[in-house]
Amino acid sequence: MPSLAPHALSVPASGIRRIFEIALELDDVIMLAVGEPDLPVAPHILAAAAEAWAEDRTNYAPNGGIAPLRAAIVAKLARENAIEVDVEQVWVTVGATQALHQALALLLEPGDEVLVPDPGYTTFTMSTRLLSAVPVAYQLRPDNDFAPDLAELERLVTARTRVLVVNSPSNPLGRVFDESQLRALLDFAKRHDLWVLSDEVYEFLTFGAKHVSIASLDDEDRVFTAFSLSKTYAMTGVRVGYLVVPPGLAPIMRTVQETTVSCVAMPDQFAAVAAITGDQQHVSDARQHYRANLEAACSLLDERGIRYLRPRGAMYLWLDVSYASGGDVAGWAERLLLHERVAVAPGSAFGRSGEGWIRVCAAATRADLLEGLRRLPSPT
Numbered sequence: 001m002p003s004l005a006p007h008a009l010s011v012p013a014s015g016i017r018r019i020f021e022i023a024l025e026l027d028d029v030i031m032l033a034v035g036e037p038d039l040p041v042a043p044h045i046l047a048a049a050a051e052a053w054a055e056d057r058t059n060y061a062p063n064g065g066i067a068p069l070r071a072a073i074v075a076k077l078a079r080e081n082a083i084e085v086d087v088e089q090v091w092v093t094v095g096a097t098q099a100l101h102q103a104l105a106l107l108l109e110p111g112d113e114v115l116v117p118d119p120g121y122t123t124f125t126m127s128t129r130l131l132s133a134v135p136v137a138y139q140l141r142p143d144n145d146f147a148p149d150l151a152e153l154e155r156l157v158t159a160r161t162r163v164l165v166v167n168s169p170s171n172p173l174g175r176v177f178d179e180s181q182l183r184a185l186l187d188f189a190k191r192h193d194l195w196v197l198s199d200e201v202y203e204f205l206t207f208g209a210k211h212v213s214i215a216s217l218d219d220e221d222r223v224f225t226a227f228s229l230s231k232t233y234a235m236t237g238v239r240v241g242y243l244v245v246p247p248g249l250a251p252i253m254r255t256v257q258e259t260t261v262s263c264v265a266m267p268d269q270f271a272a273v274a275a276i277t278g279d280q281q282h283v284s285d286a287r288q289h290y291r292a293n294l295e296a297a298c299s300l301l302d303e304r305g306i307r308y309l310r311p312r313g314a315m316y317l318w319l320d321v322s323y324a325s326g327g328d329v330a331g332w333a334e335r336l337l338l339h340e341r342v343a344v345a346p347g348s349a350f351g352r353s354g355e356g357w358i359r360v361c362a363a364a365t366r367a368d369l370l371e372g373l374r375r376l377p378s379p380t
Contacts, residue, residue: 007110007132014122015330015349022334023343030364030372033343035171035315037234037363039289042282045233048274052267061263063254065092065242069269072276073242081203082216083225088250091243091257092264092272096201096228099243101127102256103224104163106249107195108133112162115153118351119318121171121199125351136161139353146175146309146318153188163195164188166214169202172350172359173318174311176209179217186217194222201228201241202314204283207291209312221246231315232283233275240264240272290315293362293369300370305379315363318347322356324377329356340375 023029070087077083093099110132116124118137125135140146168177215223228241307320325332333346347354
C-alpha cells in the first residue's frame, strides 16, 4: 500500500489518551487523568439543545456560526474579556481544538517554528507537527514559578519562528499569568514580529487570580484567541468553541472553515447560546466545587509531604512524583493504574519538562480525589 505522509507519522501520540483508554478496560478505576467536569450540564442548556432537535433545526449553519451565537460571543468578549470585536472576527468551531488547529493552519508554512509551553497542552505540539511545522519548547520551570523565561525565549527565537503560543490559565499547571507577564510576552512577540496564539479555555476557572486576555492588551492585531464552552459549562462532548481573529480575515476564515468542518451542528450552537446568555450561577457553583476540591487535595498533599504546584486556575494539580517514578513517569503511571486502579496523566505527555510529574484532575467527587491521592506512594 502507499505510504502515509511523513509529517503525519511525526505527530506524537497522546500519553493522556493512552492512560484513559487502558482505564476504560479496567474495573473500579478512580479516573483522575482527563479534564472531564463531574458536574451535569445546566437544565436550561439541555432544554435549548432539546428544543432545537425537536424543532428539526438540523440544517447547515453559516460557516462562522449562527447569528445569535456570534452576537452573544461578541457581547461576552466585551463584557468579560475587554476585547472589542465585530461579528466577523468570531468563528464558531468544533471545540477549542479545532480553533487552535485552524489558527496554526492560517499562520504556518512547512518548516516554520512555533514556540510552545513545556509543560503544555498536547495539542500545541500535535497540531504543529500535523502541519509540517516545528514545535520549539520553552520551559516553564519550578525554580521560575513556572513562568516563561524571557531570556530563554530570546535564545529560542529564529528566522523561522512565526508563532508564540500562550496558555493562561494553564493546562496542565493551573498557572495564571498576570497582566505584566502577558505584556512582556506581547512585547517579545512585537520585537520579533510574531503571531500570538492564546489558549483561554479555562478563563472562568480561576481561584484568587484575575484572568486577563492577552488580546485586550494588543494594539497591533497580532493575537488569535481560542475559547471553549467545554470546561466552563461541562459541555466537553458538545464540542463548541470559538476562535477570535484579527480584523479583515473574514474571506479567508470562511474558506478555511468550509474546508475543515463547514459548520458546527445547529443544536449544539443553540445550546451554546443558552449557555452564554443564560443564568451563570452554575458556573459560579462549579468554580467553587473545583476550588474546594483543590483545597482539600492540597491539605492532604501537605500532610503526606508530596510536592505540588498550588493552582490558581483550571481544574488540575501538578504533582512531583520523581521520588517514585524512576525517570519514566509514563511507565510509572501505567503501573499505578494497573496496581492501584488510579488513572493520572503522566507529566511527560505535556513535554520533556514534565518528566517526574503527574497531572491530577480535581473535577471528581471529593471522596474519589482524596482516595486517589492516598494511593500514591509516600515520599521516602
